[in-house]
Amino acid sequence: MDNQNVSWLPHLKGAVPTAGYGNRLSTYLIALEAWRRGIGVTFFALDNIQNKLLIRYSLKNNNSEHIFDSSNGDLTSEEANFISENKDVTKEYLSTAKVPVPEGKRFAPTTENVEIINYAATLGYPVVIKPRSEKTGKGVFANISNERSFKEILLHVRNELNYKDVIVEKHIKGEEYRILMIKGEILGAVNRVPANIIGDGVSSVEELITQKNDSKKKNPNLSKNLIDIDKEVLKLIEDEGYELNSILDKGKRLFLRNKSNISMGGDPIDVTEKLTPEIKEIAIKAFNAIPNLAFCGLDMIISPSGNTGTVIEINTKPALGPHVFPVDGYARDVISPIVDYYFPETRNVERSTLYFDFNQVISPLKKRLAKEVIVRPISAGKLYAKEFIISGEVKNSKYKNWIKRQVLQNGCHGFIKDSKGDKIILVVAGNSQNDIDNLKTNFHQNPDNTIVNEVIENEYSGNIKVGFQIKSLPKTKIINRLEEKLNSEIRKKKNYEQKLKDEKKEKEKAKIKLLEYKSLLVEVRNQNKKIIEEKNIIQSKYHSLRRSRSWRYTKPIRSVLKFIDIKR
Structure with a gap:
């Protein structure tokens, strides 16, 4: 990220497996917090007509059980879900509660485009067009400044994206905040900034995008939301007078998207402390306007003064990652209050420092080998953990496997990895100090006659994956460079393929x-042919008349009539 000073939450550091990155991050974070408190966790797949992989999960403690879809739990009513999913209905409820909303109107699929265009003109530009029911910013176009652009975007949204049911609103100037709330209480707020890069005076625009994407890959919330160099990005770069190989001045920020969606490469910046009393009041009022709403992410456009705001959307299944893993500001523990709300009896339970392998857990569901997977429960509470630096002839696989068996037989968890020289690092965690001490006495008494020269013991406070891992050596710099080069070639290929697609469309x-011109030309030719045929018929009739006897006999009369003025 641009700001490397963000401190993420200690209990999540290194505890989010790659399978929990991206779209499933909210699912994993809530399930992990519950599991660490001793709450039972079960993942299951839903049957559906499209045969898509829809993973849901249940949390159970004693006689209390709740079903979740990502961050959306079953304490939010179906009515609240329906209201939030339909933006025009949301606006009706908010307007009734005197909550500021953008002026606008919904247009049904049967509405003619000309009617929508005329309405946009009455609102006055700039305007916003968006689908009535859609998430993650798909089909949303903001700050449309003129009628010509609006017509093009309207056709694109309704014909190409196939969003027939749309809403047109007055564009509101200001910064867009996502405010996370539970039962009227504000948990956190982020400002979603559109995809951008900041110059260093040395790197090209393309290199800065690559660097930005590399930093995103390290963030569990952003690793799958990279900046693709597509048609929109190239146009914005060109509009600002740059090319991909241009050097961006140090400190110069270049925006690469118009929309602030994180899914399109945007950056979440924590702004919880910047919320004024007026903004908080509007947010709480909006939350209370939706009946039986338990939890939501509320989108608000904040005025430049920061003293007023306009609510543009309420989402009952908001992403939690932007608040937990921001690129700037403070990381917020928005997960604990959710589990507290659903399982208040576990509020004061000390969480374990273990985490489970999300990849392994959901693998049977992804492969369609099972419809339900129960995560093995653990005892909540503090674990005793130690780091041992063992030196000697200890880097052989037999010794490492022997250590693994000893750790698992004693009901402990941890990992082992190679270190510099003749050393290995062993980290072990157990429910009691005795578990660790019992293991320590065995380090020298292995059955393979491995020579152990020294064991240094240190305290360990990090998170540990359940079970035991024998970690392989990290990738070399050469492999990393080759991977970077490969990724660069893949991006170039994608850009080239996109260019080909665009050219094909053109x-x-x-x-x-x-074909239209050819058809028109054929029609014109046919009309000309018809006119010529009619002309020839008329000329033929005229010449026949001139040759007739009646024409010759009446010639004297016609000559006299020239000089006679007949009045009626």
């Missing part, structure tokens, strides 16, 4: 226009 459009 060719298809040109082909359609050419």
